[in-house]
Amino acid sequence: MKKKLNPQTRKSFITYGLLLIVFIAVEILLKTGSISSMLQGLLVPICVYSILAVSLNLTVGILGELSLGQAGFMCVGAYASAIFSNLVKDSITQPVLRFTLAIFIGGIVAAIFGILIGIPVLRLRGDYLAIVTLAFGEIIKNVFAALYIGYDSAGLHISLKSQGDLGLKPDGKMIINGALGIGGTPNDSTFEIAFVILFISVIIIYNFIHSRTGRAVMSIRDNRIAAESVGLNITKYKLITFALTAFLAGVAGVLYSHNFYSLQASKFDYNLSILVLVFVVLGGIGNIRGSIIAAAVLTLLPELLRSINNYRMLFYAVILIVMMICTSNETIRTFFIRNFQKLKGLIIKNKSGSETVKEAE
Amino acid sequence: MALLEVKKLGISFGGLRAVDEFSIKIEKGELYGLIGPNGAGKTTVFNLLTGVYKPTDGSITLDGEDITGRNTIQINKAGIARTFQNIRLFHNLSVIDNVKVGLHNHYKYSSGTGVFRLPKFFKTEKEMNKKALELLSVFDLDKEAYLPASGLPYGKQRKLEIARALATQPKLLLLDEPAAGMNPNETAELMNTIRSVRDNFDMTVLLIEHDMSLVSGICERLSVLNFGQLLCEGKTSEVLSNPEVIKAYLGD
Numbered sequence: 001m002k003k004k005l006n007p008q009t010r011k012s013f014i015t016y017g018l019l020l021i022v023f024i025a026v027e028i029l030l031k032t033g034s035i036s037s038m039l040q041g042l043l044v045p046i047c048v049y050s051i052l053a054v055s056l057n058l059t060v061g062i063l064g065e066l067s068l069g070q071a072g073f074m075c076v077g078a079y080a081s082a083i084f085s086n087l088v089k090d091s092i093t094q095p096v097l098r099f100t101l102a103i104f105i106g107g108i109v110a111a112i113f114g115i116l117i118g119i120p121v122l123r124l125r126g127d128y129l130a131i132v133t134l135a136f137g138e139i140i141k142n143v144f145a146a147l148y149i150g151y152d153s154a155g156l157h158i159s160l161k162s163q164g165d166l167g168l169k170p171d172g173k174m175i176i177n178g179a180l181g182i183g184g185t186p187n188d189s190t191f192e193i194a195f196v197i198l199f200i201s202v203i204i205i206y207n208f209i210h211s212r213t214g215r216a217v218m219s220i221r222d223n224r225i226a227a228e229s230v231g232l233n234i235t236k237y238k239l240i241t242f243a244l245t246a247f248l249a250g251v252a253g254v255l256y257s258h259n260f261y262s263l264q265a266s267k268f269d270y271n272l273s274i275l276v277l278v279f280v281v282l283g284g285i286g287n288i289r290g291s292i293i294a295a296a297v298l299t300l301l302p303e304l305l306r307s308i309n310n311y312r313m314l315f316y317a318v319i320l321i322v323m324m325i326c327t328s329n330e331t332i333r334t335f336f337i338r339n340f341q342k343l344k345g346l347i348i349k350n351k352s353g354s355e356t357v358k359e360a361e
Numbered sequence: 362m363a364l365l366e367v368k369k370l371g372i373s374f375g376g377l378r379a380v381d382e383f384s385i386k387i388e389k390g391e392l393y394g395l396i397g398p399n400g401a402g403k404t405t406v407f408n409l410l411t412g413v414y415k416p417t418d419g420s421i422t423l424d425g426e427d428i429t430g431r432n433t434i435q436i437n438k439a440g441i442a443r444t445f446q447n448i449r450l451f452h453n454l455s456v457i458d459n460v461k462v463g464l465h466n467h468y469k470y471s472s473g474t475g476v477f478r479l480p481k482f483f484k485t486e487k488e489m490n491k492k493a494l495e496l497l498s499v500f501d502l503d504k505e506a507y508l509p510a511s512g513l514p515y516g517k518q519r520k521l522e523i524a525r526a527l528a529t530q531p532k533l534l535l536l537d538e539p540a541a542g543m544n545p546n547e548t549a550e551l552m553n554t555i556r557s558v559r560d561n562f563d564m565t566v567l568l569i570e571h572d573m574s575l576v577s578g579i580c581e582r583l584s585v586l587n588f589g590q591l592l593c594e595g596k597t598s599e600v601l602s603n604p605e606v607i608k609a610y611l612g613d
Contacts, residue, residue, distance in 0.1 A: 007507070204476050211475025211482065212465065212489075219451040219462040226449035229411065230463045230529050231437035240472055 012206040015289045019202065023195050030191075038303055040191075044259045046299045047194035048252045051201050053279035053291035055248030060277070061286030062209055063241045064221035069117070069133025070249050070276045072140040075268035076113050077106035077250025078257035079144055082182045085258065086175050087151070089186055099188040103197070103254045110250020113140075114243045122238040125224075129242075137273055144265035149176040181264035182257070189258040197255060198292075201248050205288055208244065217241050282323050294323075362425060364389040364565050365533055370409055370419035379405045380589045383419070387533070392559055393567045394580030394597065398610055402589040403569045404446060407535055411443050412436040424532055438466065440532035444522040446541060446569075452511035456502055459510050459521055460493040463528025468492070493528070499561060500524045500554065516547040520554060527562060534558070536568040540575045548572060552579050577601060585609065 026043065029035045052070055059067045081102040092098040113136075121132045148159045152172030159165040163177060176182050208214050216237045220227045228234060257263045279298060283290030301319060305312045326332050365387040372380050380402045387393045395403050408414045410421060412433040420429045428439050451459050468489045470481050497503040500520040505513060510521060519539055526534055539555070540548045552575055558564055570576050576583065576597065583600040585592040587609045593600055600606055 207476045207478055208472070211472070212461075212468070212470060212485070213472040213475055215454065215458055215462055216465055218454055219459075222451035222453050223449045225413075226445065226451065226525075227462070228433040229437060229443055229445075229449075230525060231434050231466050232462070233434060 008210050011289075012210070015202060015206070015292075016199070018289070019195075019199055019292070023199075026191070038306075039300075042299060042303060043191040044189055044194045044255060046296050047191070047198045048256045048259070049276065049279065049295040049299050050198050050292045051248055051252040051255070052276045053283065053295040054202060054205055054288050055245045055252070056276050057280045057283070057286065057288060057291045058205055058208070058241055058248075059245040060280050061284075062214065062221065063217055063238060065122070065238070065242075066127065066130040067133045067242070067245065068130050068270075068273045068277065069137040070245075071268040071270070071272035072133065072137030073110040073114060073246040073249035074253035074256065074272070075137075075140050075144060075265060077110040077253030078263060078268070079176070079182070079253075079265075080109040080250070081106035081254040082185045082257040082263055083149065083175055085185055085188070086182065089184075095186065095188050098186070099193065099254075099258065102188070102258065103251055106254035106257075107247040107250040110253065111243045111247035114246025115239060118239045118242040122242060123235055134270070134273075137268070137270060141265050141268050144176070144181075144268075145179045147176050148174070148178050150174045179264065179266065181262055183262040185257055185261065185263060187258060187261065189255045194255050194259075197251060201251070202288060202292070204244075204248075209288075213237065213240060278320070282320075282327060284327060363387060364391075364424055365410075365567070366422040367410070368420045368422075370406070370416050370421065372405065372409060372414055372417050378589055380409065380586075383586070383589075383591055385584055385591075385594070387565060387567060389565055390559065390563065391565055392555070392579050392581050393565075394576045394583040395567060395569050395586060396571070396576055396583060397586035397592070401586040403586055404537060405589075406586065407443060407537055407569065410436075410535060411441055437529055437531070440530075441535060442526035442529045442531035442533075443535040444519070444526055444537055444539065446537040448515075448518050448522055450510045450518055450522060450525075452509070454510055455507050456510050456513065456521060457490070457493050457497065457506040459525050460496055460528045461489050463525040464489050464492060467530055496524050496528055499557070516543060516550070519543070519551065523554070523558065527558065527564070532565065534564050534566045536566060536570075538569050538571065540570060540572040543572075545574070548575055551575070555579055573601070 026035070030040070052074060056067065056070050059065055084105050085098060085102050088098060092101070117132060117136055121129050146160050148161070148163055148166055150157045150163075150166045150168045150172050152169040154169065157166040157168060157172070163174065166172075168174070209218070216227070216232050217240075220232065220234055220237055224234060275298075279295040280291050282298070283292070283294035298320075302312060302316055305315050308315065326336065363386045365385065367383060367385045370380060370383040371378070383406060385395075395406065397403050405414065409416050412431050412435065415430055420427060422428070423439055423441060426439060428436055431439065451462060454462070468485050470479075470485045474482050494503055494506060497506055500523065502517060502521060502524065505517070510518070513521060523534075523536065523539070536555070540551055543551060555566060555568070556579055559566055568580070580597050582595065583597050584594040585600060585603075585606050592605055592609055593603055
C-alpha cells in the first residue's frame with residue numbers, strides 16, 4: 001500500500017533532501033580538500049544566516065508582521081551563551097555537552113526577550129513591531145558594547161563604566177570587556193554541528209507551520225477579524241510565533257559566537273537585521289527553502305566576486321536588484337517559469353520520447 | 362426558554378444612536394430574519410451580538426447564559442458563530458484548512474506536540490480531516506478541499522464561510538447578507554443549503570438579508586429595523602404586508 005503524501009509534506013521533504021545532498025557534497029569537497037580556506041570559513045556563517053532567515057520568515061511570512069530586530073535576538077543569544085561557555089569552560093570539558101547547554105541557554109534567553117517585547121507590542125496592529133524591534137536591536141547592541149563583566153574569587157562583577165570600575169582582584173578574569181567584547185570563547189561550532197542545527201531548525205519550522213498552531217497563525221495573517229470570529233486567541237498565537245523566531249535567532253547567535261575567537265557587539269548592527277530581511281524577501285516571503293538559498297547565495301557572492309575586487313560591491317548591488325526584479329515582477333517571473341518548463345520538457349524528451357507525450361497530457 | 366434573548370440593546374457612537382432599545386427573542390431551531398433599509402443598523406446588531414462592539418446598554422442572553430459585554434472570542438466559545446457581509450476567508454489557506462481553523466477549539470493538541478510530531482498530532486489531525494471533509498461534503502465542497510480558498514467561485518466562498526462558522530459548533534448561526542451578489546439560481550441553491558443546515562445540524566439561524574425572495578422563502582419570523590429601532594416583528598407573511606414596513610422601504 002503506497003501512502004500518498006500531501007503537497008505540504010512533499011514540499012518539506014524535498015527541502016530536507018536538498019539540504020542533505022548539499023551537505024554531503026560539501027563534506028566530500030572538504031575531505032578532498034577542494035574548498036579554499038576562505039570558503040571553509042564561510043560554511044558556519046552560511047548556516048547561521050540561513051537559520052536567521054528561516055526563523056525571520058516565520059514572523060514575516062507566516063505571521064505577517066515585520067520584525068527588524070533579528071540581529072538583537074542573535075546578539076542576546078550570542079552573549080548569553082558566550083558568557084556561559086566562558087564561565088564553565090574549565091568545569092565542563094566535554095565540548096558536546098557544553099555546546100548543547102550553550103545552545104539552549106542562548107535560545108531561551110533570546111526567546112524570553114522576544115516574549116517581553118511581544119507582550120505589549122503584538123497586541124497592536126500595524127507597524128509597531130517593526131519600530132520596537134528596530135529600537136530593541138540598537139539598544140541591545142549599545143548596552144553590550146558598554147558592558148563590563150568580570151569574575152574573581154568574590155564572585156561576578158558588573159559595570160557599565162569601565163574595566164577599572166569592576167575592581168577585580170588579581171586572580172580575576174574579564175568576561176565581557178566593553179566594546180572589545182568577549183574573547184576566548186571555546187570554538188565549539190563546526191560546520192557539521194551548524195548544519196545539524198540548521199536542519200533541525202528547518203524541521204521545527206515546517207512542522208510548526210503544518211500544525212494546528214501554524215494554521216491558526218496563518219489564518220490570523222490572512223484575516224484577523226475572521227480569525228477572531230472563530231474563537232482564536234490572536235495575541236497568544238502571535239506571541240508563540242514571535243518567541244520561536246527569537247529562540248532560533250538566539251540559537252544562530254550561539255553558533256556565531258562559538259565560531260569566532262572573539263565577539264564584538266558592533267557586529268550585530270542594524271545592517272545585519274536588514275540583510276536577513278533581504279534574504280527573506282529575495283527567497284520569497286513565506287518560502288522556507290527560498291530563504292536558505294538566498295542566504296547561502298548572498299553570503300557566498302561577495303567572496304566569489306573577490307577576484308574583481310574593486311567592482312565587488314557594484315556587482316553585488318546589481319545582482320541584488322536583478323534578483324529582486326526577477327522574483328517580484330509578474331511578467332518576468334512567468335517568462336522564467338515558462339522557459340524553465342520548456343527546458344524541463346526538452347530534457348525529458350531527450351531521455352525518452354514516449355514520456356514526453358504523457359507529460360504533455 | 363428562548364435560545365437567544367436580547368433585551369433593550371443599545372449603542373451610541375458619539376452623538377449617534379446606532380441601535381436603540383432593540384429586543385429580540387429567538388427559539389431553538391428557528392430560521393429568523395432581520396431586515397430593514399440600508400443604514401438601519403442591522404450589521405451593528407450583529408456586531409453587538411458577536412462582541413465586536415460593546416453595547417452601551419441592554420443585555421444579551423444565550424441559552425440562559427448572560428454574554429453581555431464579552432469579547433468576540435468568548436462569545437464564539439459561548440456558541441455564536443457568524444459569517445460576514447463582505448466575505449472574510451483565509452485566502453491563502455486551502456479550503457479544508459479554512460474549516461480546520463474553525464475546528465481549532467474543539468480538537469486540541471499543544472504547539473510542542475505539533476512541532477515534535479508526537480502520536481497525538483497524527484491522531485488529532487486525522488480526526489480533524491475526517492470531520493472537516495464531512496462538513497465540506499454537506500456543502501458540496503469536498504471535491505475542492507485541497508484547493509486554495511481564494512480560487513473558489515463566489516457562491517462557493519459563501520458556502521465555505523458558513524461551513525467554517527459551523528465548524529466552531531455553535532448554538533446560533535448569524536448570516537450577514539448571505540445572498541449578496543448572488544444570481545437567482547445561486548440564491549435558490551443557498552436557500553436549500555441554509556434549510557439543510559438547520560435540519561441536519563439542528564441549528565438556529567438568524568440572518569440579515571435584502572433579497573426578499575430569500576427572506577420570504579425561508580424565514581419563519583422576521584424583525585424589521587429602521588433607524589436603529591425595532592419597527593415590528595412577527596410571522597414573515599404578516600410583517601411583509603405590514604404598511605409600516607412597506608413605508609420604511611419605499612417611502613411615503
